[in-house]
Amino acid sequence: MSNEIWVVAxxxxxxxIRKATFEALTVARTNLDGTVCGVLLGTGVQGLASELxxxxxxxxxxxxxxxxxxxxxxxxxxxLSELIQKHEPAVVLAPNTTQGQDYxxxxxxxVGAGLVLDATDLSMTDDKRLVAKRYMYSGKSIATxxxxxxxxxxxxxxxNVFKPSEDSKTPEIVNESVALxxxxxxGKVVEVKRQESTRPELTEADRIVSGGRGMASxxxxxxxxxxxxxxxAGVGASRAAVDxxxxxxxxxxxxxxxxxxxxxYIAVGISGSVQHFAxxxxxxxxxxxxxxxxxxxFSKCDYGxxxxxxxxxxxxxxxxxxxxxxx
Amino acid sequence: xxxxxxxxxxPDTEAKIKVSADGHSIETEGIKWIVNPYDEFAIEEAIRxxxxxxxxxxxxxxxxxxxxxxxxxxxxxxxxxxxxxxxxGFASAGPYTIAKVIxxxxxxxxxxxxxxxxxxxxxxxxAQVGIHVAEDLGIPHAAIVTKVDIADDQKSARAQKEVEGGxxxxxxxxxxxxxxxxxxxxxxxxxxxxxxxxxKKPLKMVGPDDIDAxxxxxxxxxxxxxxxxxxxxxxxxxEIKRQLHIISGKEVPEAVTELVTALRDEAKVI
Numbered sequence: 001m002s003n004e005i006w007v008v009a010x011x012x013x014x015x016x017i018r019k020a021t022f023e024a025l026t027v028a029r030t031n032l033d034g035t036v037c038g039v040l041l042g043t044g045v046q047g048l049a050s051e052l053x054x055x056x057x058x059x060x061x062x063x064x065x066x067x068x069x070x071x072x073x074x075x076x077x078x079x080l081s082e083l084i085q086k087h088e089p090a091v092v093l094a095p096n097t098t099q100g101q102d103y104x105x106x107x108x109x110x111v112g113a114g115l116v117l118d119a120t121d122l123s124m125t126d127d128k129r130l131v132a133k134r135y136m137y138s139g140k141s142i143a144t145x146x147x148x149x150x151x152x153x154x155x156x157x158x159x160n161v162f163k164p165s166e167d168s169k170t171p172e173i174v175n176e177s178v179a180l181x182x183x184x185x186x187g188k189v190v191e192v193k194r195q196e197s198t199r200p201e202l203t204e205a206d207r208i209v210s211g212g213r214g215m216a217s218x219x220x221x222x223x224x225x226x227x228x229x230x231x232x233a234g235v236g237a238s239r240a241a242v243d244x245x246x247x248x249x250x251x252x253x254x255x256x257x258x259x260x261x262x263x264x265y266i267a268v269g270i271s272g273s274v275q276h277f278a279x280x281x282x283x284x285x286x287x288x289x290x291x292x293x294x295x296x297x298f299s300k301c302d303y304g305x306x307x308x309x310x311x312x313x314x315x316x317x318x319x320x321x322x323x324x325x326x327x
Numbered sequence: 328x329x330x331x332x333x334x335x336x337x338p339d340t341e342a343k344i345k346v347s348a349d350g351h352s353i354e355t356e357g358i359k360w361i362v363n364p365y366d367e368f369a370i371e372e373a374i375r376x377x378x379x380x381x382x383x384x385x386x387x388x389x390x391x392x393x394x395x396x397x398x399x400x401x402x403x404x405x406x407x408x409x410x411x412x413x414x415x416g417f418a419s420a421g422p423y424t425i426a427k428v429i430x431x432x433x434x435x436x437x438x439x440x441x442x443x444x445x446x447x448x449x450x451x452x453x454a455q456v457g458i459h460v461a462e463d464l465g466i467p468h469a470a471i472v473t474k475v476d477i478a479d480d481q482k483s484a485r486a487q488k489e490v491e492g493g494x495x496x497x498x499x500x501x502x503x504x505x506x507x508x509x510x511x512x513x514x515x516x517x518x519x520x521x522x523x524x525x526x527k528k529p530l531k532m533v534g535p536d537d538i539d540a541x542x543x544x545x546x547x548x549x550x551x552x553x554x555x556x557x558x559x560x561x562x563x564x565x566e567i568k569r570q571l572h573i574i575s576g577k578e579v580p581e582a583v584t585e586l587v588t589a590l591r592d593e594a595k596v597i
Contacts (some may be wrong), residue, residue, distance in 0.1 A: 010505055012491075073458075073468065098490045101446075104468045105455035109462035112544065114423060114556025117454055136451050136562070137344045137353065143451075144351075144561035148554075186467035187497040190485065194493040201491045207596070231597065249473070249510035250489065255340060255449055256364055256509040264596040278449075285594045286569065287586065298573050303589055305582045306575035315583045323587060323597060 001151065003128070004089040005034040006061070008104075009044060009052060009079060011071070017051055018120050019204065020095030022164035023087050024157045027093075029167060031122050031188035032130075034090055035059060038171065043069040049173055056167040059174060061087075066181045071099055075185055077106035080125065082178045084111050089152050091130055093122075096156035097203070108154045115154040116145050118259075120161050120282075130155065138278030139253050159203055160261045195250065201251065204232030207264040208280070210253055213240035214269020214290060214309055221246060223313045224268060230320040236260065236280075238270045254279035269309045272297025289313065328382035328481055330373040331436065333429060333457060334366045334407065335388060336397040339524030340449060344564055351559045352419065364399045365445020368507040371514035374405040376477055382440070383407040387432060389425050391418040395530075401459050402525035403517030412533040422451075423555040426459030432533060433464060439502055440481065444508040446471050454506075460506035468504040469497055473511050477501075483561045520581035568593075 005028045009293065010018040015017060021038075028036045036195075038052030038060040049060040061083060068075050080103070096101040096118045120142075121133035130153040135314060136143045145154040200305035202208065209228040211221055236253040237246065253260055255278035258296045264281035272288065272295055279301075280286070288297040288304035289312050298304050305312055338344075338358045345354040349507070362370070372382045386396045386401045389412040398409040412428060420428075420585055433442065444463070447454035461468035473494070474487035487496045489508050549555035572589060574582045591596045 063499060075472070075502055077462070098471055098488070101454055102488075103459070105458035106468070108455070109426065109459040115455055116557060118452065129559075134452065136354070138340050141346070141353075141562055141564045142345045143559050145557050146560045147557045150556055153557075162547065165470050186427060186503075187469065187499050189495060189497050189498040192493065193496070197492070204490060232336055238588055252509065253355045264590070264594075278340070281567070284333045287427070287590070293575060299571070302570035302572060302594065304573040307579060307582060311579045312583060316586070319583050319587045323591065 001090045002090060003034040004059075004087065005032050005036050005091040006039050006089045006093065007036065007052070007057070008039040008041070008092065008094040009048065010095045010099055011045070015042065015045065017048055018095060018097060019164060020097060020159035021052070021217055022156070023159065023162040024093045024095055024217040025057060025162045027122050027157060027162045028091075029056040029175070031173055032091065032124055033067060033128060034057065037081065037089070039063070039080070041068050041076055046173070049171055051140070053169045053171040055164060056169055056213045057171045058169050060171040061174045061176055063176050063178055065178055065180050065184060067182055069188060072187055073103040073106055073247055074184060075180060076275055077110060078104035078180055079178045080107045081110040083176060084152055085296070086176075090128065092152045092154045094156050095159050100156045102194065104154060104156055111152065111213050112153050113154045117156045118158045119155045121214045122155065122157070135282070138274060152247050157258075158261065169177060187233055189238050199228065200232065200234040202234045202258045203261050204250070205260065206262050207231050207233035208236050208253070208260055208262045209233045209268065210236035210238060210280075211241055211246070212238035212270030213244060215241060215246055218246040227313055227317045227320070229265070230317055230324060233264070233266075236263075238276050268299060268313060268315070271295045272300055328376060328380045328441065329385065329439040330376055330382065330400065331385045331433060331439050331442045332366070332369050332373045333388070334362045334370065334397055334401055335363045335448060336390060336394045337363045337448055337450040339415055341474060346562050346564060350528065351562050353562065360396060362394055362400050362444050363448050365447055365449070365507055365509070367445070367514040368403045368445040368509070368511050370404055370443050371512045372475065372507060373441070377404055378439070380477060380481060381489065385410065385428050385436065387429060388412065389417055389420065389428055391415045398530065399525050400517060402528045403521040406528075408529040408531070410531045410533060412538070414535045414551070416535065420549070421554045421557070422453045422456045422459065424549045425484065426456045427463065427517070427545060428538055429456070430463035430536070431543060432462045433460065441484065441501060442466070442504040444504070444506055446508050446555070457504055457506040464504075466504055467499045468506070469499055470506040471508045472505045473508050484493055508538065534555060539557070540556050542559060
């Protein structure tokens with residue numbers, strides 16, 4: 001039984017470490033008591049260990065196995081489970097990305113660990129049991145969850161909540177092998193579809209502009225795209241806009257859509273339902289543009305303009321362009 | 328094909344959340360309960376697969392007596408029978424407990440082809456029961472699925488999973504478990520004939536005495552409030568104070584200038 005706090009790296013398809021991993025390392029280092037270690041699973045990932053060291057990892061477990069070359073829930077959960085059973089860390093953290101949501105529950109089940117998903121805060125009791133905070137009830141409430149004394153304690157961390165900060169260490173590299181072969185893989189990846197976009201992905205975007213029912217048609221959405229592009233924002237939508245067919249469901253923000261936490265969220269033609277707020281209510285600054293002065297969003301935003309979005313958005317786009325050009 | 332759907336009940340999202348006197352749970356008085364929206368996608372998908380290939384759709388839930396309503400809704404939509412693991416105490420059972428108990432109950436079903444459930448609960452926002460069940464049953468899973476096609480020979484499923492910036496399509500051998508994401512389908516409304524037929528469909532009741540908690544590695548407390556592995560010690564409904572700086576009655580250029588200035592100088596987000 002060790003006092004180690006593991007942060008399992010989340011890698012993109014291009015084998016880059018997702019920023020959310022550095023956020024998790026930061027919170028482990030600043031909020032928890034124990035030796036912070038990184039975990040890398042894959043092929044050709046050894047070289048990434050120093051990046052984890054930059055954010056405070058004192059040790060990095062590297063598991064190189066052909067079967068882990070492409071992400072799979074069974075590969076990752078089998079490898080991580082074996083590693084956990086061998087080294088008995090106190091805590092295992094991972095970012096709450098689609099991968100984290102996929103293999104971490106499987107791992108927790110396999111090793112019989114308690115798991116709290118999508119934590120927005122972490123701390124420890126005096127006797128080193130993990131305490132996590134997370135949203136419940138469509139973002140309306142915050143729950144404090146305390147782990148019982150059973151290890152490992154596993155948590156996934158909501159991306160974009162903690163600001164990553166560096167604390168350069170040269171980590172001790174521990175190469176581990178796991179008993180994993182191609183026979184362990186059930187799923188066969190048939191196709192990887194990538195939405196070609198230079199815009200930031202919604203769950204990682206620091207700024208988001210979303211369009212709602214007020215946009216009136218798919219043909220009007222370029223207004224939103226142009227506004228977003230002036231400030232390097234991601235683009236989202238309300239459920240109403242998705243249901244009306246203006247935009248695809250991947251863009252939906254809300255209770256049955258994506259949960260986002262940007263510094264700036266601009267809601268255009270969105271009434272501001274409870275369900276929409278479940279997906280963006282913790283944004284740092286919320287701006288609303290809507291022609292209905294009674295829209296619920298006007299009682300839940302920081303700044304708003306009551307006006308016709310078709311008049312306001314082009315002018316706002318120009319103003320942002322000017323502002324950003326000034327530098 | 329035999330398709331099992333793990334269904335759960337949640338409060339209607341319009342419900343105002345009030346923390347109960349114990350400080351770590353919600354007031355359930357007067358709450359309207361609905362089928363967890365993500366599980367509704369699962370029921371719909373199961374019925375569509377049954378309509379295409381024949382077979383049966385079995386619903387399973389673990390919770391207090393009121394959960395029967397969710398099972399009836401699913402049966403009215405077109406599921407064939409339901410299993411209710413029922414006890415008032417199960418209202419506060421956590422995902423670890425629920426997964427273990429449901430997996431054990433599913434084992435009693437013998438052979439099955441597919442298990443489908445929603446990707447997460449909209450009340451407690453937990454998203455692990457389905458995947459935990461898959462691990463306990465030793466079957467493959469695909470999570471956050473927006474499209475599924477069963478192969479003609481019914482031995483595999485092609486699932487489209489949502490990931491950051493795109494989708495990954497995988498083939499899984501059956502039996503397997505899928506968790507549904509928004510976009511997979513539009514659930515049907517139960518028809519009146521469906522609602523009438525539902526009343527006669529088989530319903531199996533499983534009580535706490537039918538569960539061998541120790542064999543599942545669960546303490547007796549784990550089956551209710553006590554929780555397995557962790558417990559909710561505090562629940563609060565925070566007031567996020569918003570600026571509420573609403574600009575109205577001004578000409579567009581003036582309004583926009585006021586907004587942009589505030590965003591730059593006050594909020595400092597631009």
